[in-house]
């Protein structure tokens with residue numbers, strides 16, 4: 001027999017008993033974003049490879065080794081998006097959304113990175129991302145972080161730590177880079193192979209090294225702080241003051257550098273210790289140079305993205321039942337005539353009971369088997385139609401959760417009886 005085809009490693013099905021939690025998460029986040037005046041944008045999943053190379057940066061893990069890139073039938077190099085910022089900027093530029101206006105946008109969907117799969121790290125994963133354009137000041141940086149804090153409250157997630165840093169302006173970063181390279185150069189023999197390679201191309205990323213052998217060397221490295229100009233300091237101070245006044249706690253982490261090259265000034269990450277090594281559930285920052293880098297007039301921008309698999313994992317620990325839907329009414333239908341009557345009655349019930357879940361049994365089977373399904377659906381009430389009820393124009397109403405007498409109700413009266421019962 002041929003071997004069954006399986007899903008691609010690191011790419012997962014979200015099964016029906018998991019989707020309620022996903023929907024709960026997606027609905028709550030969309031609700032918060034709407035409350036702040038953010039509007040949804042939907043971009044293609046495939047983009048030209050060049051877009052990611054030019055925005056995320058040639059010397060990043062993502063572009064160097066994680067992208068799903070292929071030539072299409074015309075020989076064009078395309079890439080499954082590893083993140084949403086690049087495509088959102090491309091879409092906003094291409095559709096004239098950046099001319100003399102501000103934008104507050106959000107998107108959601110699958111992203112693809114060929115990383116080594118482990119708990120919390122997948123090759124297809126999902127993000128909800130937010131991007132804003134045209135606002136140069138720290139006000140919107142603070143707003144974005146307040147949004148994330150509200151999202152955690154709405155989801156009932158506590159215990160996340162907010163880490164904050166500034167990467168300065170391009171000039172400030174360049175000056176810091178020189179000092180950092182000098183320091184690392186002087187300790188060249190203590191650098192691992194990866195860091196030696198990065199020294200010439202992307203030395204700031206060395207700070208993010210996970211290699212414990214490098215820890216001491218990096219702890220002694222100069223920080224960005226001395227190179228920050230007044231403007232950058234004011235920007236950071238404003239964000240910190242606003243967060244403090246709004247009651248959002250944060251930790252300043254001078255080693256927070258992010259894995260994508262487009263950032264400047266504010267960067268932040270929300271981290272949990274509930275998920276082991278992959279603890280960052282949300283991350284983002286300012287990227288004032290990106291639009292120009294992609295060929296547009298300079299437009300300031302800032303955004304973030306949250307990883308839905310990681311948030312679902314946190315929610316599963318806290319409240320696995322969140323968002324779970326259960327049926328309200330299950331129709332047990334015994335015999336062909338009853339099935340027809342039942343399907344018609346179910347239509348009437350759905351008209352009369354908006355928002356309620358009404359499930360009509362399909363697929364035949366005896367009374368016992370159907371009641372088993374009714375019970376598993378979680379429904380509070382079963383409506384039973386058999387030959388006698390067809391004949392008498394009635395339906396039997398049985399509570400599946402409470403110790404109530406089964407009663408026989410005229411078919412015309414059942415909507416009112418159910419409305420009254422379900423209301424309590």
Ligand code: HAM
Pocket residue numbers: 082083084085113115120121122123124125126127129130131259260280281282283284285302303304305306307308309310
């Ligand atoms: P990122 O830090 O690469 O940033 O990803 C954001 C979040 O996506 C991470 O914090 C994590 O929760 C989730 N994530 C990333 N990779 C994986 C993976 N392999 N498996 C599961 N979850 C993952 C960005 O993508 C930027 N575009 C964020 C941004 C928006 N910055 C400005 N605007």
